[in-house]
Amino acid sequence: MVIFCRLKAFDTVACALTQLAAYTSRMRSTQKSLFPLVLVLLLATPALAQQVPAPEQYFGFKPGTDGELARYPKVLEYFQLLAKSTDRVKFEALGKTTMGNSYALLKISSPQNLARFDRLVEINHRLADPRTLSDAEAQKLAAEGKPFYLIYATIHSTEVSNGQAIIQIVYRLATENSPQIREILDNSVVLMVPSQNPDGQHLVIDHWYKTKGTNYNRVYPDLYHKYVGHDDNRDWFMFTQKETRLNVELVQNKYKPIITHDMHQKGPGESRIFVPPFTDPHDVNFHLAEGKEGVAWLENYDMWTPARQYMIYHGQPRILTEIAASNLADPYVNPRKGQPLGPQEARWNFPVPYSKDTWTLGQQVDYGIIVALAGMSHVAKYGREWLYNFYRVHRDWVNYGKGPYAFVVPAAQRDPYATYEMLDILEFGDVEIHKATAPFSANGKQYAAGSWVIKTAQPYGAFAKTMLEKQNYPDLRLFPGGPPEPPYDVTGHTLWMLMGVKVDAIDKPFDAPLELLKTVTPVAATAPSRPKGAYLVGPESYGTFKMVTELQKANVPVFRAAKAFELNGQKYAPGTYVIPPTAAAQKIVEKEAAEIGAPVSAVDRLPAVDGYKLKPNTKVGLWKGAGNMPGGWMMWILEQYGVNHEIVKSQDFQGDLNAKYDVILLPSGTSRARIVNGLDPKRNDPAEWSWAFGVGEEGWKKLRAFVENGGTLLAIGSAVETARELLDLPIEKALPEAAPRFGGAAAQQTAQQVPASAVDRALKDAFTSPANLMQVLRDRVAEPENLFYCPGSLLQNEFDPNHPIAWGMPEQWPVFFESDQAYRLRPGFGMEAAVASRYPRKDILQSGWLLGEEYLRDQANVLSFRVGKGYVVTYGSQIDFRAQPRATFKLLFNGIFHGPSTPVTAAQMGKVGTTTND
Numbered sequence: 001m002v003i004f005c006r007l008k009a010f011d012t013v014a015c016a017l018t019q020l021a022a023y024t025s026r027m028r029s030t031q032k033s034l035f036p037l038v039l040v041l042l043l044a045t046p047a048l049a050q051q052v053p054a055p056e057q058y059f060g061f062k063p064g065t066d067g068e069l070a071r072y073p074k075v076l077e078y079f080q081l082l083a084k085s086t087d088r089v090k091f092e093a094l095g096k097t098t099m100g101n102s103y104a105l106l107k108i109s110s111p112q113n114l115a116r117f118d119r120l121v122e123i124n125h126r127l128a129d130p131r132t133l134s135d136a137e138a139q140k141l142a143a144e145g146k147p148f149y150l151i152y153a154t155i156h157s158t159e160v161s162n163g164q165a166i167i168q169i170v171y172r173l174a175t176e177n178s179p180q181i182r183e184i185l186d187n188s189v190v191l192m193v194p195s196q197n198p199d200g201q202h203l204v205i206d207h208w209y210k211t212k213g214t215n216y217n218r219v220y221p222d223l224y225h226k227y228v229g230h231d232d233n234r235d236w237f238m239f240t241q242k243e244t245r246l247n248v249e250l251v252q253n254k255y256k257p258i259i260t261h262d263m264h265q266k267g268p269g270e271s272r273i274f275v276p277p278f279t280d281p282h283d284v285n286f287h288l289a290e291g292k293e294g295v296a297w298l299e300n301y302d303m304w305t306p307a308r309q310y311m312i313y314h315g316q317p318r319i320l321t322e323i324a325a326s327n328l329a330d331p332y333v334n335p336r337k338g339q340p341l342g343p344q345e346a347r348w349n350f351p352v353p354y355s356k357d358t359w360t361l362g363q364q365v366d367y368g369i370i371v372a373l374a375g376m377s378h379v380a381k382y383g384r385e386w387l388y389n390f391y392r393v394h395r396d397w398v399n400y401g402k403g404p405y406a407f408v409v410p411a412a413q414r415d416p417y418a419t420y421e422m423l424d425i426l427e428f429g430d431v432e433i434h435k436a437t438a439p440f441s442a443n444g445k446q447y448a449a450g451s452w453v454i455k456t457a458q459p460y461g462a463f464a465k466t467m468l469e470k471q472n473y474p475d476l477r478l479f480p481g482g483p484p485e486p487p488y489d490v491t492g493h494t495l496w497m498l499m500g501v502k503v504d505a506i507d508k509p510f511d512a513p514l515e516l517l518k519t520v521t522p523v524a525a526t527a528p529s530r531p532k533g534a535y536l537v538g539p540e541s542y543g544t545f546k547m548v549t550e551l552q553k554a555n556v557p558v559f560r561a562a563k564a565f566e567l568n569g570q571k572y573a574p575g576t577y578v579i580p581p582t583a584a585a586q587k588i589v590e591k592e593a594a595e596i597g598a599p600v601s602a603v604d605r606l607p608a609v610d611g612y613k614l615k616p617n618t619k620v621g622l623w624k625g626a627g628n629m630p631g632g633w634m635m636w637i638l639e640q641y642g643v644n645h646e647i648v649k650s651q652d653f654q655g656d657l658n659a660k661y662d663v664i665l666l667p668s669g670t671s672r673a674r675i676v677n678g679l680d681p682k683r684n685d686p687a688e689w690s691w692a693f694g695v696g697e698e699g700w701k702k703l704r705a706f707v708e709n710g711g712t713l714l715a716i717g718s719a720v721e722t723a724r725e726l727l728d729l730p731i732e733k734a735l736p737e738a739a740p741r742f743g744g745a746a747a748q749q750t751a752q753q754v755p756a757s758a759v760d761r762a763l764k765d766a767f768t769s770p771a772n773l774m775q776v777l778r779d780r781v782a783e784p785e786n787l788f789y790c791p792g793s794l795l796q797n798e799f800d801p802n803h804p805i806a807w808g809m810p811e812q813w814p815v816f817f818e819s820d821q822a823y824r825l826r827p828g829f830g831m832e833a834a835v836a837s838r839y840p841r842k843d844i845l846q847s848g849w850l851l852g853e854e855y856l857r858d859q860a861n862v863l864s865f866r867v868g869k870g871y872v873v874t875y876g877s878q879i880d881f882r883a884q885p886r887a888t889f890k891l892l893f894n895g896i897f898h899g900p901s902t903p904v905t906a907a908q909m910g911k912v913g914t915t916t917n918d
């Protein structure tokens with residue numbers, strides 16, 4: 001079964017091919033939405049250019065033929081050939097992907113438009129920043145310009161049909177002379193990204209051919225992007241991955257399209273295609289050009305989080321189309337023979353149900369061609385209106401007069417590196433940032449010179465505002481008094497909470513001496529000259545772990561103070577790094593002070609405090625089960641911070657685990673079954689996949705012995721339950737059983753089964769039979785006193801600053817919580833256990849959505865245990881979720897380095913040992 005495009009950090013989720021988002025509000029009310037266009041679209045007869053081979057000649061089959069998939073490199077070759085043979089297509093290689101493949105862009109339009117391409121881009125930029133434009137000038141530019149229609153086929157690589165459909169689309173645009181194609185070419189510019197994840201095209205399609213004629217699973221069993229797999233469209237505000245950055249920097253920000261069409265596929269049992277409008281909820285920071293209130297639309301995919309829709313905050317609608325998929329290139333036949341596929345109840349937003357029991361690749365390709373050309377035709381027809389409305393959206397943001405007036409980032413921050421990274425993200429998203437040249441006051445508070453000010457009234461104020469404000473997710477229920485209606489994805493994304501930066505929202509205008517920042521740069525600290533005693537570095541910045549890994553690579557010993565201490569009149573927090581001032585240390589400390597801005601002190605005598613010595617070259621084994629997205633993200637995090645690590649392989653269990661690893665890290669999604677069973681050897685070629693096979697009951701026992709013999713085990717999210725089972729940890733779940741039922745993949749399926757009118761359906765089901773009635777009561781009507789629900793929010797935690805895992809954390813800060821668990825320690829147990837963080841007694845929800853807050857009160861989140869000679873940390877909430885909550889990365893890194901460290905006395909602190917060199 002193909003993994004389709006639906007969400008979350010769960011690995012075996014159905015991906016829905018989603019959003020042909022019409023965003024009709026931008027149209028004049030008399031104009032038609034895209035949806036009817038899709039229905040009435042007729043395909044014109046192609047008139048072929050002589051010298052260009054048709055796709056079927058070039059590839060040896062017509063794209064969309066059952067059992068065949070055109071490979072990505074050959075698709076690019078074909079597009080380059082079209083670019084050479086016609087004057088309607090330009091091909092550009094924009095850069096390399098994560099795995100070194102080519103990321104390409106096609107510019108398609110009439111030769112006349114391509115000849116003045118630079119002028120058209122200039123018009124887009126002028127309309128996107130209306131501060132120097134009158135309305136009349138904007139009208140003139142809208143008439144002169146051409147709307148840019150950006151389309152990217154396949155970001156989710158198992159959704160194969162769109163990557164095949166674009167071959168025909170580009171061929172037709174390059175060669176056909178029908179009125180429809182001519183209109184698109186003459187009146188618009190198509191920007192086509194053939195794949196937003198080229199690596200996945202290679203992995204999935206190569207695997208498909210490699211397994212042909214075998215009994216092996218035809219679907220690529222691991223993540224189809226090296227780090228993030230299906231989460232590759234959850235990265236559109238953090239911009240962590242190369243492909244996201246290429247698109248945002250070299251396509252979105254550079255050319256400023258007026259629309260983005262994002263092509264996806266969903267499960268074979270759903271409707272054949274979804275096109276926008278979306279369903280509720282939508283983020284309030286969207287903008288309607290007409291300003292008409294009360295317009296409503298509907299269907300399945302909501303528009304809440306910027307994690308998958310950068311363009312929405314940059315003056316464009318995101319057109320999402322989700323076409324039903326099959327078994328990659330093989331047809332899908334309904335297991336109930338003769339029964340038609342998909343829902344059969346016609347509704348106003350689903351007028352004609354699909355009537356056959358079979359669904360082929362060729363059909364999917366046809367739907368893809370129709371919907372893409374329909375979108376292009378529409379934009380081409382109303383180009384002037386699209387461009388003018390593009391201007392109006394930006395004009396209204398430039399004149400934005402509602403609160404907040406601005407967000408202020410005070411100059412003095414606990415973590416200068418986090419502050420730099422946060423501002424850098426906003427700048428990458430085209431947000432203007434000002435810096436105060438002198439002190440000022442706002443809303444009765446004094447701010448130092450050097451503080452940053454981000455005004456809401458600017459062209460991309462929508463992006464700044466949604467990233468910097470707290471999210472108040474609406475309390476949506478399946479029916480009044482009923483259980484919560486699951487969001488499509490997560491609900492909280494407040495950037496400063498994720499990063500660990502203090503930001504104030506200021507409602508009313510204020511005066512401050514400001515200069516526009518050209519580039520955000522790190523706030524560099526200066527390292528003092530080499531001392532006699534030690535370098536001391538506070539533990540407050542997550543950036544310090546870049547320094548720790550550098551020091552480890554250079555074999556410089558690193559110590560950490562177990563308690564707070566004072567030296568030379570200065571206070572130091574528990575966990576402060578004490579670094580012997582070797583020549584190698586000096587180089588690294590100087591470099592890191594400049595890059596992460598962490599203040600360094602140089603002291604001539606060592607602090608009189610006990611502490612810990614980090615294990616030289618601490619080695620992490622990352623359990624990255626095949627297809628586990630949290631494991632992929634974790635690999636990315638470990639690489640970014642230079643942590644010495646390796647993926648745990650089933651072969652490792654033939655040797656001594658303790659000799660190989662100091663720490664074994666279980667990301668969320670690592671279940672007992674995944675460890676014991678792993679990938680099925682009968683369905684996966686051992687030559688390639690034996691690393692991911694199960695380790696069996698024998699291996700399970702070996703993992704336990706690894707900890708008892710002195711290893712460190714870290715377990716995150718759902719893996720906490722795995723660790724509890726493995727080691728009989730003295731904890732129990734604190735949240736009611738309802739939590740998993742309404743969370744994650746199960747919740748998404750529930751949501752899919754609920755039709756437009758949830759009340760009607762629930763009643764209808766209930767009255768079909770008494771058994772159904774009981775089922776509906778059990779599934780759909782949660783007892784309110786038993787209801788806990790938190791689908792991806794920021795929740796307050798209290799940290800024990802003396803607990804080694806919480807070193808460097810403030811007393812309170814939000815953690816990310818995505819359908820996770822909280823725990824209580826079971827009393828009267830012999831095992832040594834300590835709580836590093838817990839939920840407070842009140843005001844737990846900081847951003848997003850939370851039902852049943854009372855269940856969290858005073859319950860533990862992060863705990864540590866001594867098991868035999870080993871050390872265990874359980875992180876109940878996903879403190880590393882999609883590499884976004886960086887403020888809580890410290891909890892992870894503290895776990896990695898503290899577990900294997902050894903206690904030292906004050907007399908031993910900061911000394912270069914015999915095993916190290918100067």
Ligand SMILES: [Zn+2]
Nearest residue numbers: 005015156264
């Ligand atoms: Zn998808």
